[in-house]
Amino acid sequence: MFKRFSARKMVGFNTEQLSKILKGRFILVFDDGELLTTARETIFSSIFWVFHQQNPQMPMKKSHHVRNYLGAFQPDGNEWKTQKYFNSKSHIDVGNAVYWDAHEVRNVDKPHRFDKKLCLLLYQTVNNVYNFLASLDGYELSFNDKDYLQIRFHPFVDAAQKALTANPKIISEQSKKVLNFVKTSPELDNNPLAKAVRSGLVRELQFMQCIFVRGFIEDNDGHIFEEPILKGFIDGLSQFENFIESRAASKSLLYNKKVIQFVEYFSRTLQIQAMTVKNLHKGDCGSNSYERWLVESAVIDHATGRTLKDCDLVNIEGKYYKLSPDDKELKVVRKTDTHLIGKTIFLRSPIAGCRHPDPHGICSYCFGELAASYDEHNLGMQCGADAGEQQTQGVLSQKHAQSSSIADPIVIDDSNKHIFKTNDERDSYIITDNLIGKDYYIILNKAECPGFIDLDYIESVNEISSITHVSEITCVTFVIKNKEFEDQYTVEVCLGSRRSSLSKQMLAYIKENKPIIKDNNYVINMKNWPGGAPFSILPLAQESPYIRAAKIQSLVLGDSKNLNSRDTPDAPKELLRKLYTLLNTGQNVNLALVEVIVYSLSIKNTMTGDYFLPKEGDRMGLGINSKVMAMRSLGGLMALEDHAKVILDVESYEDKPRLDHSFDVLLKPQEHVLNYDPEAFESSY
Numbered sequence: 062m063f064k065r066f067s068a069r070k071m072v073g074f075n076t077e078q079l080s081k082i083l084k085g086r087f088i089l090v091f092d093d094g095e096l097l098t099t100a101r102e103t104i105f106s107s108i109f110w111v112f113h114q115q116n117p118q119m120p121m122k123k124s125h126h127v128r129n130y131l132g133a134f135q136p137d138g139n140e141w142k143t144q145k146y147f148n149s150k151s152h153i154d155v156g157n158a159v160y161w162d163a164h165e166v167r168n169v170d171k172p173h174r175f176d177k178k179l180c181l182l183l184y185q186t187v188n189n190v191y192n193f194l195a196s197l198d199g200y201e202l203s204f205n206d207k208d209y210l211q212i213r214f215h216p217f218v219d220a221a222q223k224a225l226t227a228n229p230k231i232i233s234e235q236s237k238k239v240l241n242f243v244k245t246s247p248e249l250d251n252n253p254l255a256k257a258v259r260s261g262l263v264r265e266l267q268f269m270q271c272i273f274v275r276g277f278i279e280d281n282d283g284h285i286f287e288e289p290i291l292k293g294f295i296d297g298l299s300q301f302e303n304f305i306e307s308r309a310a311s312k313s314l315l316y317n318k319k320v321i322q323f324v325e326y327f328s329r330t331l332q333i334q335a336m337t338v339k340n341l342h343k344g345d346c347g348s349n350s351y352e353r354w355l356v357e358s359a360v361i362d363h364a365t366g367r368t369l370k371d372c373d374l375v376n377i378e379g380k381y382y383k384l385s386p387d388d389k390e391l392k393v394v395r396k397t398d399t400h401l402i403g404k405t406i407f408l409r410s411p412i413a414g415c416r417h418p419d420p421h422g423i424c425s426y427c428f429g430e431l432a433a434s435y436d437e438h439n440l441g442m443q444c445g446a447d448a449g450e451q452q453t454q455g456v457l458s459q460k461h462a463q464s465s466s467i468a469d470p471i472v473i474d475d476s477n478k479h480i481f482k483t484n485d486e487r488d489s490y491i492i493t494d495n496l497i498g499k500d501y502y503i504i505l506n507k508a509e510c511p512g513f514i515d516l517d518y519i520e521s522v523n524e525i526s527s528i529t530h531v532s533e534i535t536c537v538t539f540v541i542k543n544k545e546f547e548d549q550y551t552v553e554v555c556l557g558s559r560r561s562s563l564s565k566q567m568l569a570y571i572k573e574n575k576p577i578i579k580d581n582n583y584v585i586n587m588k589n590w591p592g593g594a595p596f597s598i599l600p601l602a603q604e605s606p607y608i609r610a611a612k613i614q615s616l617v618l619g620d621s622k623n624l625n626s627r628d629t630p631d632a633p634k635e636l637l638r639k640l641y642t643l644l645n646t647g648q649n650v651n652l653a654l655v656e657v658i659v660y661s662l663s664i665k666n667t668m669t670g671d672y673f674l675p676k677e678g679d680r681m682g683l684g685i686n687s688k689v690m691a692m693r694s695l696g697g698l699m700a701l702e703d704h705a706k707v708i709l710d711v712e713s714y715e716d717k718p719r720l721d722h723s724f725d726v727l728l729k730p731q732e733h734v735l736n737y738d739p740e741a742f743e744s745s746y
């Protein structure tokens with residue numbers, strides 16, 4: 062019933078010509094299948110087909126058409142409905158698919174080449190998309206108060222608002238219901254505001270605050286006001302409600318200044334430090350060392366259904382791996398490789414050891430397929446900037462992401478204060494000092510600790526990247542032995558639906574001191590528990606971006622107190638896992654970038670003062686940021702901070718081999734120019 066056209070034949074026409082020829086709906090035939098689509102969608106997609114014009118050998122795939130990302134047409138009477146709306150990211154999806162398919166055919170022998178010409182073409186094409194959309198301004202839609210009121214006073218929305226009570230769970234449930242209604246109800250198909258929500262043009266959360274409910278308000282110090290605002294902005298706020306709502310603005314001011322300053326300054330430190338890993342050499346060094354990596358599935362918050370941490374496959378995509386170190390062929394991790402979940406794979410990684418002789422560089426196979434996105438400019442700086450940008454974005458979007466607050470800090474009941482205390486952030490339970498060394502044991506529900514079985518199969522608890530997979534506990538029973546009798550206390554270690562997970566230190570203790578299974582419970586003797594470390598930790602979900610950024614900073618910079626404990630062969634791997642987990646909770650930073658950051662902190666030996674980057678077969682340890690910068694060439698440190706300290710430090714004048722820094726040219730231009738050899742490590746790629 063629909064006409065069929067060949068998509069490839071349309072490549073010969075430009076967007077303007079197609080606008081005149083194409084009408085209505087038709088079937089487009091691609092190299093890998095067919096799509097039922099419309100003239101409008103095809104005209105939009107054709108802007109990207111300039112890639113096919115310039116590279117006739119590349120395939121013509123369904124993924125090069127925007128309809129591919131919107132789901133199939135669904136016949137619905139006379140109306141035609143789609144599963145998804147065209148949104149502000151649709152052109153990125155199409156552009157991405159077209160770019161990498163073109164990259165593949167253009168760089169068959171050199172898959173890691175940074176293709177400047179193609180990049181320029183993509184840049185121009187995206188610009189053309191904007192120009193094309195801007196030329197459609199005659200068809201723009203606007204909305205007015207009536208559109209707001211149509212939604213607000215729709216019987217469904219009105220009833221849902223009347224059902225609201227001062228209960229966070231009910232607020233969240235009703236909000237979900239209303240949002241779903243606005244997004245799917247046929248009655249609102251022609252409401253421009255509903256259309257804007259459906260296409261992602263306005264933020265769902267802000268829309269809900271206007272139209273439905275503002276909810277619980279949190280103060281700067283994390284205190285949540287007892288009385289929520291049970292209506293939206295469109296209903297008007299009372300004086301009290303205005304007062305407490307103003308705290309949201311105050312909070313964003315706070316984030317804007319203090320936290321952004323903090324995060325950005327750290328980002329700068331990170332970039333200057335990571336700049337030491339200067340060169341990305343395209344090609345394979347042939348290294349035979351691998352990093353063991355347990356591929357974990359996504360972490361979902363059971364209470365809200367939100368994904369806290371994506372499946373590892375998303376964040377290690379593009380890394381080269383083998384299923385066993387003895388395998389012949391290297392494979393590439395793809396997002397779709399779900400068969401890898403739960404398996405330990407062996408990754409090529411600079412942390413395992415790259416063989417490339419350049420003291421400032423690694424090869425593109427140890428880095429990963431992402432190499433094709435990195436040009437010949439300083440690799441470490443680009444990785445540091447990309448990871449830092451994510452932090453800044455996290456802080457910036459936090460002020461928009463404030464919904465009704467439900468996160469509470471841990472409060473220890475008076476009756477349990479002899480058992481537990483909390484840390485300063487109040488997100489971890491710590492066993493009190495007066496129990497340390499005493500004769501006592503704990504009982505945990507077996508069903509809440511599904512990962513205990515795996516503890517026997519791993520070499521060290523550092524292989525576990527998320528503790529929520531091992532245990533999620535609601536309560537724990539303490540049995541304390543006295544002279545004649547035993548005291549028994551059952552203590553809750555959860556907050557509402559947020560269940561806490563045993564800390565890595567605790568898991569290591571359990572691995573050492575095997576639990577006894579009794580009546581579907583684990584019984585663990587705690588006599589040898591040294592204390593200090595947390596017993597269990599609440600999920601990261603409600604962590605503020607500031608606390609998260611501070612954690613990342615202290616992990617990366619390191620403390621001069623643990624200078625020696627960081628210089629162990631396991632330290633780089635341990636830092637990699639911790640940093641990877643933090644950076645990939647609520648956001649995504651590819652493992653390859655995290656590896657470069659950790660690698661820039663790696664050293665051969667602090668004892669002998671060898672602060673060069675370790676290569677395959679070298680002893681490997683971890684330095685602390687301040688020391689690493691001071692013991693390498695001083696260009697970086699002089700660009701960072703505390704110049705007086707650097708100038709007055711005797712160590713700065715010690716004449717010994719130091720690893721160069723890209724900023725040395727600013728400190729000693731003449732020497733740099735004299736010794737500069739542009740071809741020293743140039744790659745033939």
Ligand SMILES: [Zn+2]
Pocket residue numbers: 345346347348414415416417423424425426427428
């Ligand atoms: Zn390598």
